Amino acid sequence: MKKEITSKDVRKFLANNIVPIIFIVLCAVCIPIAGYSGQYLVDQIITRIVRNSFLVLSLLIPIMAGMGLNFGMTLGAMAGQIGLIFVTSWNVVSIPGLLLAAIIATPIAVLLGWFCGKMLNMAKGREMITSYMISFFMNGVYQLIVLYGMGALIPIHSNRVILPRGYGVRNTVDLLDVRKSIDNFWSIRLFADENGMGGLTIPLLTLILIAILCVIIIWFRKTKIGQDMRAVGQDMEVAREAGIKVERTRILAIIISTVFAAYGMIIYLSNMGTLNTYNSHSQIGMFSIAALLVGGASVSKASIKNVFLGIILFHLMFILTPQAGRNLIGQAQIGEFFRVFVSYGVITLSLVLYEIRTRREKAESAQTLAIEQKEAQA
């Protein structure tokens, strides 16, 4: 069966994929202006995929359950950071360190996810703004614990972590012990020169971990709980009538997302090598969500494909704009502001487009009804 491609189809395709298209154009314009080498860009993109994909993937499950973009993934990031703070102070190094961090982070993430899910069940219909405010609120609690609790109430004494005053965690914590330990555990180098320098480094183990998570998500969609989440996401009342425990399912979706976000944060920070104790988590939430949306996801629909396309496009823009700004106007700062603007702008645009699209679909159904009736009258 072959379908004719009409101009209407093209317009529909453009309308549904406007955000990725804007980004592709943007990147295409910026690449020559920035003047980076292709190899450099590819290397950078691989690094960004390795760093971010686990985090962005964690957003998929709440979308499936109809809860929109989980701004509360920041909670998971906080849990991951707490795990890392502990292992750093205990001097547990390399992969065991990361594993231990994950083990510490898990119960914290579960607890936070449960709290977040409970709250979201109380605010049905405005999950996004609520999860957003939860991330702000928990940020306060996190600061209270990390800045005043650690070292004072929670026994952490390592000088590398705690401020000289005896309590509170430093602004930046060096993660040298665990830095790139997953990436370097098993990596291969492509196109290297004779000294074994340069070229592209492919961290295989990290990529395998990411692949495993993708498989888990695909598998998850096929499970009973995945089916339940899709059902709850479409219509809570119908799902409830069919006997699905709606509230529990929603809470579970958030818990899973939060735990994945915690692991994602550990991977992210171990790749970065430093922890910005009071900033990393809040930034990462926005960047992950923006990346997913750039990949063409919407509030109600997102796939693994969106994740990777989004990371590539979003971070390409991220790498390019400061340099492009410098080359164009002589100011790198413009590029930096520009990418902040783009991150926020893309989220705004996606949210607005989503709302308008749902509304238009509703109006269309009313229109067809009117036409049908007119025809019947004639």
Add this chain to the structure above:
Amino acid sequence: MDKAMELVKSFGLPRLIITLFLLALFVIAPFAGINVASSVTDVLGRFGQNAIMVLAMVPMIHSGCGLNFGLPLGIISGLLGATLAIETGIQGPVSFLLAILYSTPFALIFGWGYGKLLNRVKGSEMMIATYVGFSSVAFMSIMWLILPYHSPTMVWGYTGQGLRTTISTEGFYYHILRDTLNLRIGNLSISFGEIIFFALFAFIIWAFLHTKTGTAMTAVGSNPVFARASGINIDKQRTLSVIMSTWLGALGILCYQQGYGFVQLYQGPMYMAMPAVSAILIGGASVNKANITNVIIGTILYQGIVSMTPSVMNSLIHTDMSEVLRIIVSNGMILYALTRKTGASR
């Protein structure tokens, strides 16, 4: 006992706790060696500085657009007015009037567009408002760099291009209201200028809500279907409310600048909506109901806690946890309002 519970319920438990907490702070203060009179001065000063931004929440809540997380848009109009006024080089009180004058057209245009946008996304106004605010702040960050300002008080000295992050209002409209009709009794100083300025706009809003149009606006927020069936153009009322809120936001930031002494550009306005939102909620407003009393009580309670906690805590336990507490209290308050069942029923 039941009656007491009823009273607590109508007052709202969180508000009660916050009020008691603030009272406790004032009771403890003298023992911690803090001068109560200067504390009161501080709280009143902050009230005068911030109250109009809190007032900017009222029109949008009334028309059912929810909490105005898009306040930064109004603030940006104010910043444009402020920078343009300073650019003219005219000093003294006139500069304040100029700033108001210049910011007005921006506020009207931005508010109109923002209102139109919110009309198309009914039901998720708050989330989109938040990001409209953020996007506009980020966009203006670029603009502050490239707009052709020349006034040496504002432009970076070494490049001669792009505006500074903070610009002093000294010489222009620094303390223009604060020092008007200032009453001093020992350490206590009350600025009637600021209070009257706020009272003027509070009165205008109060009066507006008593007119035919104001009544229609409230009805739109209370039950949009009812309003539509009564022949009201809902979208028009909502747009009007957004324009009003945006303009009040612009005025609010100008008022803030005269007290604070600086114009904060770039990322400065980013999170300025949160304190205003949580202040009006602490004052007893909900997502769809608010009045002038909520504004006054809320601003005093919120600013009271923000200014009292650090000083009292510092002198008691020699640790300043106030910023963290502020984050928890103000965001917790917003969260409370969002998750309340009653807030959801229209």
Add this chain to the structure above:
Amino acid sequence: MSEMTNTLLEMQNVSKEYNGNPVLKDVNFTLKEGEVLGLVGENGAGKSTLMNILFGMDVIQQTGGYGGKVLIDGKEVKFASPLDALKAGIGMVHQEFSLLPGFTAAENILLNREPENKSVLSLVFGDRANTIDRKELQKEAIAAITKLGVELDPDMLVSEMPVGHKQFTEISREISKSAIRLLVLDEPTAVLTEKEADMLLKAIKNLANQGIAVIFITHRLQEILDVCNKVIVMRDGRIIRELDAASTSIPEMAKLMVGREVSTDKPKAESDGRTISDKIVLSVKNLWVDMPGETVRDVNIEVRDGEILGIGGLAGQGKLGIPNGIMGLFPAGGKVVLNGSEIPLNNPRACLDSSLAFVSEDRRGVGLLLDESLEWNIAFPAMQIQNKFLKNYLGGLIKWRDQDAIREVTQKYINQLQIKCTSSLQKAKELSGGNQQKICLAKAFALEPKLLFVSEPTRGIDIGAKALVLQALREYNKKHGVTIVMISSELEELRQICDRIAIITDGSVSGILPAERPSEEFGILMVGKSKKEAM
């Protein structure tokens, strides 16, 4: 059916009351395996309550249970929840679809009863980590569809289905539940096209042949004759008659449905001493309205000056769509002329400006500002539309709310309509249903309209309040000569106060009769037999 089949369901003296108001009295009937029972009656005759009892719905327990006995296979049962009813093999298909648009027919049929494959991971994470066995799911869904005997693609998404297929999906879901023995279908053909309805009727026979008993609730009496073995006609909570479907007729059923004879020989206007001129005050031509569940198609009606016109008909036939469409609350088309000038549609303001007023059937949703005072509720439309209750300052630049005038008018209507409230400042949500309805009337009266639409004015209010509301309407018509168009599901109520009554069936007017005509004639109009010659 042969005499040998067993009795499946028996109801003995079932009765039910809500707050002292009896809604079901002495219901007795039996149903055999493989039998199709037609259940007919006007809205409010007690059909839904009876079905709620059969299903053990929560609302029955919460309001004090029921009297009498329900027997299945000769043994008494008391279902505590719909789940118990399901276990006993009773399934129900409701009027509103309960389907997920993004799922296929098969997924919907087996929603939350999906066949699963166990895996290693489910040992760790529990049963919900089982994967879904797609093949088995497909097989079971097809089995249910085949049993029903309709054509339905199991892989089609519900969102892409025509309405009929949605209905089939819904029924297949009930059938796929193991041990289904009794299926209740509530108005299943209301949304179907003729062809789809035929398919469904065939499917019902098919199920009956497989020994499944069916209770078939419908307003289309022809369908009853086509498919049922016997018919129960209900009215006022009682079974009026049990009929053999083979030997009854549509007029007989219709007559039994509406029943009650009220002696009204003379036209009302004459006995009241009112004058109704022949002048046409409102004429409606080719009106269509897209109101969900109350679609209007091609309605033509003329309203005479000074009369009270009733619009009746069964629920879902479109009578409510007429005022809602004219007043601009739902998308509408056609031509509406008031006193010679055409009124633009889809524009509430224009209607109100030309002195039309509307009391909505949706009191809480449309009619009231629940969170505001009675003063606001009553004065608001008049203030906004006609600039009443305002004080002008600065030459009309400032229009200030005149609190005293508002209080005065509110007080006037509180006294006039005997509204029970603590003060005129009480919030509308705190009043009882009857008093809220009076507020809605007062709001419309305050507009001093020339023509007033009143939609379901007595829905959900007690008998005392009902009489007061009807009295108020009649007096308003008499005193001020205001033309009233009243829409109601209760025929008797319409016959009490209206001069003429139009009956709406399938979205258009099936006939207009003087109110004093015997109710039987209205009954026939309601069930769709066009009788325009009766005019």
